[in-house]
Ligand SMILES: [Zn+2]
């Protein structure tokens with residue numbers, strides 16, 4: 001659970017719960033915003049999960065890239081509503097929002113083939129200062145839904161610069177070597193993260209899993225940037 005200041009705790013007591021996306025009081029995430037989210041449905045790129053006109057093995061986004069993961073799939077498009085939801089979820093660290101995220105994922109995606117879930121570890125500095133880790137929280141909620149164990153298999157080796165605002169090449173360079181295997185990995189792993197943007201972070205974390213012994217890494221995220 002997150003560390004909260006006295007002010008934050010008092011505000012929580014005084015103010016009604018507000019929707020993470022639209023701010024209206026009543027629910028932590030309201031039905032209207034939930035319904036407004038765009039689900040990612042086939043046809044998709046078989047590899048990176050990008051929406052496609054018809055099923056393809058590789059797409060313009062991922063062809064020619066060496067990707068350490070076998071597949072990447074997301075539940076929803078990372079649009080304005082999804083962005084507001086993810087932002088509030090990260091800021092508040094509310095467990096109910098992690099649960100909402102897990103429900104969206106489990107409703108949209110098939111249960112992974114991998115027998116174990118892992119997660120992209122939060123940045124040590126940013127994650128710990130806020131006291132919560134969305135990717136790990138999502139993995140744990142999904143573990144409950146899919147009845148799969150969750151293992152911490154990847155660790156950060158250093159604090160990466162913020163990915164926001166960086167181009168694709170810079171993103172890849174930025175996360176290269178940012179992850180290491182935390183312990184021996186089983187052959188099949190489902191790697192959970194909150195958002196798939198360029199695939200650079202998922203790819204780097206999947207590489208660490210591969211170095212730890214994984215041969216097949218399925219990436220699952222709540223949201224995905226769609227170009
Ligand atoms: Zn709302």
Ligand SMILES: [Zn+2]
Pocket residue numbers: 045046047048049050057058059060061062063
């Ligand atoms: Zn692709």
